[in-house]
Amino acid sequence: MLRKALLFISLISWSVHAHCGSLYEDLGGREGIATVVDNFITEISFDPSIYPFFSKTNVPRLREKLEEQFCMLSGGPCEYTGDTMEKVHTGMHISSAEFNRTVELLQSAMDDAGVPFTTQNRLIRLLAPLREEIIRR
Amino acid sequence: MPWAVMSGYADEGETAAGAFYTAVDVQDFRLRVTGVTLSYDNRVEVSAAQQAFEIKGVAGDIRQEIFSAKVRVAGDLIYGSMPQIATGVQFKNLLDGDIAEAVGADAADAGMDGYVSFTRLHLGAVGGYNLLWNLSLRATKANQMGLLGYGGDENAGYQLMPEASVAVLLDNGLAVGGEYRQKPDNLSAFSEDDFMDIFIAWFPNKQVNLTLAWADLGSIAGSEKQSGLYASLSAFFY
Incomplete structure (x- = not known):
């Protein structure tokens, strides 16, 4: 009886773990996030309306800070060390x-990295509250 | 039914102009709607439409013009703490009012609806999928949206009618959902039912939207259990 119960509990925890992996894991961890950020910077550099905002940006630093930010927000083992969104x-x-x-x-960057639509929505949901610190400043 | 979002994808300082065509085909009736819409600044929208309501097997449509204006008053579809809130009016001109008059409508020439709508998209809310809902409260006297006139012998005044929609976005260009629209029942000659439908909406790009639905319209002008297909195509040029 106890063995059955333990098996049952371990099955539940396995299925919960399998279906509700942390967003960081679903994004593909450090490597997956690096691909997303790389693609994102490429998308920006080819977009005539958005590129001007980044024309004087230090790209290696932008890449590093975006990776830290996405990693931390998605529950990964990172700390964002950049400036506040408001300051930037x-x-x-x-x-x-x-x-x-x-x-x-x-x-588009996440599409190209093969990130599923539902995982994309979960990341954007975490980024959405930052909008107030970004626009009209 | 009205939503709190403006037509097209016009953001602040931008304009969107488009046209739409809708057809609804049920057992005994057919409705065609043709219209144009203009929005500016993600703030105001004006539109004009003409409905042609055909009673199958009977010559001569019932035509109604609808001129609408809507303004976003607060909130945002996605961001911030408040849903997007808009309020609007619809001026309805019944061009063929003979039937409305014959069935006992209080007014058979013109009517006005006013509404307030609340719309919100919740990112990743349903297993990672985005959830979209709309709730509108409409003040109306219209019988079958105005095609059978406005007000009647059982009730001639304004009533507040809720309309609710909910949809899930399966990807950036595909939504499935359902709608429910409560309607007045003003005429003793015919009972009027609420509308409901389930729909699938496809947005292949920002210029085109195609919506298909199966609609249950209930009793219309004495014909019971009217249900059938709804199809609507919108195109934005600007």
Whole structure:
């Protein structure tokens, strides 16, 4: 009886673990996030309306900070060491349309990295509250 | 039914202009709607539409013009703490009011609806899929949306009618969902039922939207259990 119960509990915890893996794992861990960030920077550099915001950006630093941020937000073993979103975007006067366009570029980056739609939505959900610190600053 | 979102994808400072065509085909009736819509600044929308309601086997459609205006008053579809909230009016002109008059409508020429709508998209809310809902409260006197006039012998005043929709986005271009629309029942001659439907909406790009639905419209002008296909195509040029 006890053995059956233990087996049952371990099956439940296995299935919960299998279906509700952390977002960090579902994004493919450090490697998966690095691919997403790489694709994202490529998308940005080919987008005529968004690229100007990044024309003076230190790209290696941007890559590192984005990787840290996505890793930390998704529950991975990282710490974001960059500036606040407010500090980074103040003076850029980013409009709502430009923000939305950048979200689309991130979605394309995740599409190209093979990240499933549901995993994409979970990451965007975590990024969404940052919008207020990014636009119209 | 009205949603709190504006037509097209116009963001702040942008304009969207489009046209739409809708056809509903049930056992004894057919409805065709043709219209144009213009939105600006993700803030205001105006539209004009003409409905042609055909009673199968009977010559001569019942035509109604609808002129609408809507303004976003607060909130946001996705971001922030509040759902997007919009309020609007619909001015309805019944061009062929003979039947409305014959069935006892209080007014057979023109009517007005007012509404407030709440719409929200919840990112990743259902197993990672995005959940979209809309709730509208409509003040109306319309009998069968106005095609049978406005008000009647059983009730001639405004009533507040809720309309609710819920949908899940299966990917960026595909949504499935259902809608329920409560309607007045003003005429003693005919009982009027609430509308409901289940739909699938396809957005292959920002210019085109195709929606297919199976609609249960209940009793219409004495014909019971009217149900059938609904198809709607929207195209945005600008």
